[in-house]
Structures are given as structure tokens and as C-alpha cells.
Amino acid sequence: MDQHLPTQQHTELLRFITCGSVDDGKSTLIGRLLFDSKAIFEDQLAAISATSQRRGMSETDLALLTDGLQAEREQGITIDVAYRYFSTPKRRFIIADTPGHEQYTRNMVTGASTADVAIILMDVRKGVLTQTRRHTHIVRLLGIRQIILAINKMDLVDFDEQTFNQVHQEFLTFANALGFDDIIAVPMSALQGDMVVDRGTSMPWYQGHTLIDVLESVKVDENIQHAPFRFPVQLVHRVRNSGELNERRLYLGRVESGHVSVGDEVVVLPAGVNTTVASIDTYDGALKSATAGQSVTITLSEQVDISRGDMIAQKSHPPRTEKSFSALICWLSNAELDVSKRLLLRHGTQTVAAKIAALEYKLDINHSIHVPTEKMAMNDIVKVLVRVQQPINIDNYESNRPNGSFIIIDELTNDTVAAGMVVEN
Amino acid sequence: MSALNHLDRLESEAIHIMREVAAQSKNPALLFSGGKDSIVLLRLAEKAFRPLAFPFPLVHIDTGHNFAEVIAFRDRRVSELKEKLIVRRVEDTIKQGRARVKSENDSRNALQAITLVDTINEFQFDACIGGARRDEEKARAKERIFSFRDEFGAWDPKNQRPEIWSLYNARVHPGENMRVFPISNWTELDVWSYIARERLAVPEIYYAHKRPVVRRGIQLVPVTELTPPRPEEVVEELWVRFRTVGDITCTCPVASEAKDVEAIIAETAVTSVTERGATRMDDQTSEASMELRKKQGYF
Numbered sequence: 001m002d003q004h005l006p007t008q009q010h011t012e013l014l015r016f017i018t019c020g021s022v023d024d025g026k027s028t029l030i031g032r033l034l035f036d037s038k039a040i041f042e043d044q045l046a047a048i049s050a051t052s053q054r055r056g057m058s059e060t061d062l063a064l065l066t067d068g069l070q071a072e073r074e075q076g077i078t079i080d081v082a083y084r085y086f087s088t089p090k091r092r093f094i095i096a097d098t099p100g101h102e103q104y105t106r107n108m109v110t111g112a113s114t115a116d117v118a119i120i121l122m123d124v125r126k127g128v129l130t131q132t133r134r135h136t137h138i139v140r141l142l143g144i145r146q147i148i149l150a151i152n153k154m155d156l157v158d159f160d161e162q163t164f165n166q167v168h169q170e171f172l173t174f175a176n177a178l179g180f181d182d183i184i185a186v187p188m189s190a191l192q193g194d195m196v197v198d199r200g201t202s203m204p205w206y207q208g209h210t211l212i213d214v215l216e217s218v219k220v221d222e223n224i225q226h227a228p229f230r231f232p233v234q235l236v237h238r239v240r241n242s243g244e245l246n247e248r249r250l251y252l253g254r255v256e257s258g259h260v261s262v263g264d265e266v267v268v269l270p271a272g273v274n275t276t277v278a279s280i281d282t283y284d285g286a287l288k289s290a291t292a293g294q295s296v297t298i299t300l301s302e303q304v305d306i307s308r309g310d311m312i313a314q315k316s317h318p319p320r321t322e323k324s325f326s327a328l329i330c331w332l333s334n335a336e337l338d339v340s341k342r343l344l345l346r347h348g349t350q351t352v353a354a355k356i357a358a359l360e361y362k363l364d365i366n367h368s369i370h371v372p373t374e375k376m377a378m379n380d381i382v383k384v385l386v387r388v389q390q391p392i393n394i395d396n397y398e399s400n401r402p403n404g405s406f407i408i409i410d411e412l413t414n415d416t417v418a419a420g421m422v423v424e425n
Numbered sequence: 426m427s428a429l430n431h432l433d434r435l436e437s438e439a440i441h442i443m444r445e446v447a448a449q450s451k452n453p454a455l456l457f458s459g460g461k462d463s464i465v466l467l468r469l470a471e472k473a474f475r476p477l478a479f480p481f482p483l484v485h486i487d488t489g490h491n492f493a494e495v496i497a498f499r500d501r502r503v504s505e506l507k508e509k510l511i512v513r514r515v516e517d518t519i520k521q522g523r524a525r526v527k528s529e530n531d532s533r534n535a536l537q538a539i540t541l542v543d544t545i546n547e548f549q550f551d552a553c554i555g556g557a558r559r560d561e562e563k564a565r566a567k568e569r570i571f572s573f574r575d576e577f578g579a580w581d582p583k584n585q586r587p588e589i590w591s592l593y594n595a596r597v598h599p600g601e602n603m604r605v606f607p608i609s610n611w612t613e614l615d616v617w618s619y620i621a622r623e624r625l626a627v628p629e630i631y632y633a634h635k636r637p638v639v640r641r642g643i644q645l646v647p648v649t650e651l652t653p654p655r656p657e658e659v660v661e662e663l664w665v666r667f668r669t670v671g672d673i674t675c676t677c678p679v680a681s682e683a684k685d686v687e688a689i690i691a692e693t694a695v696t697s698v699t700e701r702g703a704t705r706m707d708d709q710t711s712e713a714s715m716e717l718r719k720k721q722g723y724f
């Protein structure tokens with residue numbers, strides 16, 4: 001493969017998550033991606049070669065590249081999400097590398113929350129496992145619409161086309177119901193490298209893209225650009241230029257969804273005041289318009305009383321302003337939900353006191369069924385009714401990830417105890 | 426409407442993070458060493474807060490083992506920006522007997538942690554913005570953008586706060602603090618691309634220059650008063666540049682003829698040794714050395 005281009009100013013950024021059960025070859029695959037795309041450096045290679053030898057292995061184990069913390073090396077497991085970086089001439093990639101054990105649903109939720117695409121890794125000999133179902137379900141729940149099915153260890157089934165097709169079909173049988181936009185299956189051997197970056201010579205029957213080709217060509221999720229405009233105010237600055245009579249109020253923040261232009265009609269929430277956008281500024285100068293993902297400074301044509309946590313939104317498509325709403329919550333804390341504790345909910349830039357008013361059901365993601373529940377423990381995903389002290393301005397997560405998501409903080413310990421997604425009431 | 430390119434996305438994310446610090450923390454600080462990553466942080470702070478002043482002072486934990494050019498650069502940049510700089514010296518920590526050195530020429534990187542934690546306590550900072558990147562080192566790959574430190578300044582890798590979407594939780598109790606890394610997701614190449622795009626000045630020693638060095642393992646060790654050659658070593662005058670500019674006793678240059686930022690980008694894009702591997706002697710000691718130092722309060 002080509003080396004990276006010297007200036008990478010025009011490349012896109014793609015974030016993806018890798019999920020697989022233990023021993024499916026996830027570390028090997030990531031090591032292979034980094035190695036074959038030349039993101040691995042000599043000194044890293046030297047360090048892992050030495051370790052491989054010390055452990056009595058004949059070849060350098062690429063999986064060691066993704067080894068992290070001391071405790072993980074000692075126990076031979078991964079315990080936390082790690083982020084890894086590589087680039088090709090076309091794209092810059094951020095991998096959220098998440099461990100696959102049952103108890104780490106919370107890590108998968110973390111990794112998936114910012115990913116555009118998911119790679120679901122399978123061992124071709126094992127077919128669809130309970131873990132595969134769980135991973136696939138979670139990434140869909142977290143709003144990922146495109147998955148790459150990496151059917152690994154093809155070398156162990158003599159690179160047989162039939163076996164690949166069977167496993168692919170088996171996967172589609174259950175995943176089609178989940179409503180992904182796109183499922184692309186790639187047969188590969190992470191160990192030998194076939195169809196990861198290089199095509200290899202063992203699977204002439206496969207006419208599709210290699211994994212890296214798919215990663216370079218899948219669409220970066222742009223739904224958020226087309227959603228209604230949402231701008232949670234992070235900070236309010238007041239400035240008065242010399243000679244100006246009135247101070248100007250600058251609203252600092254990031255466009256979380258949609259786009260905004262000077263002159264657009266907007267509504268300020270929760271006050272409900274209508275006004276128009278007077279200017280959009282950045283350090284590099286004024287803009288005519290801004291789009292999702294951009295950090296900017298907005299001024300409005302009317303003086304409105306706005307503080308952090310308020311939202312400027314598209315007037316014709318405002319969010320719901322609610323004090324009570326339904327949500328799916330993934331519980332992240334070691335300690336179970338204790339309704340007597342004071343909880344804070346953070347949504348966008350807003351922080352409000354919150355209560356879990358009712359537990360509707362627990363999602364059994366291994367079997368895609370709902371089961372009754374009285375409690376919420378670590379890694380549980382539960383449909384709940386949330387009540388907040390002051391109204392917040394929300395959209396459903398399915399149509400707007402940034403404005404449909406929130407976290408819950410234990411006010412006493414300050415820990416982040418849950419991640420939540422707003423759903424239809 | 427097209428999606429943002431990747432540098433714009435990284436920049437916007439970093440601005441968002443800095444503004445969250447300003448909004449959520451009562452008494453933050455930004456660590457500025459004069460190195461390239463913290464130079465990028467300053468530009469990001471300008472983008473986040475101008476026309477107003479920064480909502481935090483700049484802090485430099487001075488090892489005393491500096492390249493003179495870097496300190497001169499630091500002071501020039503601070504006065505251009507008209508911001509406040511607080512300097513605390515590892516030297517003073519040693520004099521107070523709060524840190525021990527075996528010899529004058531030993532690396533002070535680890536001791537920096539003690540001075541940093543002392544400084545955090547002195548000013549009661551509840552958040553310190555730093556320029557660490559996850560691609561630097563494997564213990565960093567698992568660190569949060571908002572990384573919690575207990576009242577001893579220690580990082581507990583097994584007990585980190587979950588960080589989901591871009592909803593950051595900077596809440597701490599008195600005595601605890603957050604280390605915040607707005608450029609976590611940047612690589613060395615991104616940093617140089619950004620320096621080029623923004624036309625940022627960096628200390629001269631980042632560019633190729635002739636310097637007396639000795640070869641030690643895969644590293645080139647600069648010959649300075651604090652790092653004299655060993656008896657058996659041959660001193661050579663080579664074209665080199667620095668990729669990091671930390672403690673002079675453990676920072677090594679790489680052979681290079683890159684005299685401008687474009688040339689550095691071209692070299693970085695095809696380099697074959699990690700930034701820390703080539704340039705930091707202290708990370709070579711063991712696979713876990715960075716992790717250990719971080720648990721003790723290091724950045």
C-alpha cells in the first residue's frame with residue numbers, strides 16, 4: 001500500500017469500533033491493520049518481537065501491539081476501551097478497540113457511542129455466537145447504521161467459499177431484522193493478512209473489497225448534518241467594543257446537528273423566544289453558515305436572556321421540551337441503581353436533578369426479548385421513565401444522536417453511573 | 426454541505442473540550458511547556474475564547490534541564506498573548522527536600538510529577554489542561570479525555586469514569602482534580618499538519634540544525650553540559666532535529682535535514698520510529714514505565 005500523503009489536509013475522519021468475542025482474532029486483526037497500513041513503528045515492533053520470543057512464540061505476535069495496561073498483560077485480557085490511530089492516503093481512522101467479554105457491555109457502549117461504523121468479527125468455524133448477537137444488537141442500539149462483518153480465520157476452513165456463504169447467511173438471518181442500512185461481509189485471515197489490506201492469493205472466488213477498501217469507501221455517517229439545527233449553549237460571553245453603547249452577547253457552542261445560516265429563524269429554549277441569527281463567528285472570521293460538528297460563536301438579533309444549558313434551535317423543527325420522558329439506559333456503575341440517591345442528568349450542556357421514575361423492562365440483548373425487572377445493575381440495558389426537575393430540550397436518539405443522549409451522574413460520588421438514550425414515549 | 430475534513434473535526438472537538446473545562450471547572454489551568462503540543466493548545470485556546478482573555482492561567486513545571494531556546498520561546502509566546510504564566514521549579518522541590526536526585530544529571534521527568542501535584546495543591550486547581558496524545562504511548566491509549574485524579578494526584582487505570590458521546594463529567598471533590606487532554610485524538614502528524622495550517626511558530630530546535638551528538642543504541646544523544654559523552658563514545662556533528670523538547674537529559678534528537686514544517690510533515694508521514702521511542706530515554710526502561718509514572722501523578 002502507498003505511504004501516507006505528506007499533507008493530509010483534505011482527508012476525512014472515520015471512527016469505527018471493533019467487536020468480537022475472545023479469541024476471534026480482534027487483536028490480531030487490529031495489529032494487522034496497523035502493521036500493513038504502516039502505522040507500526042520499528043521500536044514498537046522490536047518490543048513486541050522481544051516479548052513474543054520471551055513467551056516462546058516462533059513468529060512475532062501482532063496481537064501484542066494492542067496490549068495495554070500492566071494488569072492486562074499480567075492477566076492476558078483487555079479491560080478497557082483503547083483508541084488507536086492510523087491513516088491511509090484517503091482517510092484518517094480512529095479505532096475504538098473494545099474488549100468482548102460479557103461483563104464489558106459498558107465498554108462497548110462507550111466505544112460505539114462515537115463510532116460511524118462497526119466491525120463485527122466472527123470466527124468462521126464458530127458461526128453466530130451469543131456474543132455476536134449481543135455486539136450487533138448493542139451497536140445498532142447506539143445508532144450505528146453500517147456494519148462490516150469480518151469473517152475471520154478463513155485459513156482454518158481452507159478458504160472455502162461455501163462455508164463463508166453459510167456463516168454470512170446465518171448472520172443476515174438474525175441481523176436483517178435490526179434495520180441496518182448496510183451490512184458488508186468480508187472473508188479474511190487476520191493471521192496471514194488475506195483480504196485485510198492485501199488481497200492475498202487464497203480467495204480468488206471473492207470479488208468484493210478488502211477490509212481496508214471498505215473502510216476507505218463506506219460513507220461517514222452524515223445523517224446528523226441533515227437533522228434539524230440544535231445548538232446547546234456552552235458559554236455566554238459579554239463584550240463591549242469601544243464606542244458601542246450596548247454590550248454584545250456571544251453564545252459559544254458547537255452545532256450538534258443540522259446547519260445554521262445568518263438570518264435563520266430560531267427559537268431559544270426553554271424560554272420559547274423566537275429570534276434570528278445575526279452572526280456566526282470564529283477566530284478565523286465570520287461565517288455565512290455552520291454545520292454539525294463546528295464550534296462557533298453565535299449572536300442573535302434580539303437581546304434574549306440565555307445561559308449555559310439553554311438551546312438555540314430551528315424554529316420550524318424544535319426539539320421536545322420535556323420534564324418526563326422514556327429512555328433506554330445502560331447502567332455503568334458497579335453499584336446498582338438506588339432510588340434514594342440524588343442523581344444528576346447531563347444532556348448537552350444542561351445539568352438537572354433527575355429521578356428514575358419507573359423501570360419498564362430489561363432488554364435481554366442475547367435473545368432480543370424484554371424481561372420484567374425490579375433493579376438496574378452494571379451492564380443492564382433497561383427501558384425507564386425519567387423525570388427531571390427542569391425541562392430539557394430533547395430529540396429521539398434514533399433521529400438525533402447528540403441531542404437524544406444523556407449521562408447520569410451520582411451527585412455524591414460524582415461518578416458517571418449511566419448512559420441514556422431518549423426513545424418514543 | 427460537505428462534512429468537515431479531519432483537521433477541522435479534531436480542532437472543533439478540542440475547542441468544545443476547552444469550553445467545557447471553562448464552564449465546568451471552577452479553577453482550571455493550562456500546562457504550557459513551550460513544546461509543540463502545548464503550542465497547539467494555545468492556538469486552540471485562542472480559537473475557543475478570543476476576543477476575551479483565557480479563563481485560566483498558563484502553568485509551566487520547569488525541570489531546570491531546559492533548552493534555552495525553548496524557555497525564550499515560551500516567554501515570547503506568553504507576552505504576545507498577554508496571558509498570565511505561573512512557573513514552578515523542580516529545583517525548588519529538590520531544595521525543599523521533597524524530591525531526591527541521585528545526581529545532578531539525572532532525568533527530572535519523574536520528579537516533575539511531585540512539583541506538578543504541589544502546584545495543583547498550592548493554587549487549588551481543579552482541572553489542568555495538557556497536550557498529551559493517545560498515540561504517544563500505550564498506557565495513554567486507554568486514558569480518558571477528562572481523566573480523573575484522586576487527592577494524591579494518582580491515576581487509577583482500572584477505575585476510570587466512563588466517557589460516552591461527548592458528554593464530559595468534570596465534577597470533582599475538593600482536593601481532587603481533572604487532567605484534560607483536548608488533543609487526545611491527534612497524532613504527531615496531525616499536530617505538524619496543524620502547525621503548518623495555522624502557521625504557528627515553534628522553537629528553532631524542532632527544525633534541522635547541526636549539533637554535537639553521540640550514538641547510543643538506536644538513539645542520538647545530544648552532547649550538553651548535563652549530558653557529557655561517555656569515555657568510549659565518539660562525538661559527531663550531525664544534522665538533527667528534536668521531535669519533543671522535554672528534559673534535556675533524556676530528550677534525543679533524530680537525524681534530519683528538515684528545515685521547515687513541510688519537510689517535517691513529509692518525514693513524519695514516513696517515519697519508522699515512534700516519537701517517544703526515538704526521543705525519550707525514560708520510556709525505554711520498561712514496557713510499563715509510562716503507566717507507572719502516571720499512577721504517581723505524572724501527566
Ligand SMILES: Nc1nc2c(ncn2[C@@H]2O[C@H](COP(=O)(O)OP(=O)(O)O)[C@@H](O)[C@H]2O)c(=O)[nH]1
Binds near residue numbers: 022024026028154156
Ligand atoms: N488460523 C488463524 N488464527 C488466527 C487468525 N486470527 C487470529 N488467530 C489466532 O487466534 C487466537 C486469538 O487471537 P487474538 O487476536 O488474540 O484474539 P482476540 O481475543 O479476539 O483479541 C490467536 O492464537 C491468533 O493467533 C486467523 O485469521 N487465522
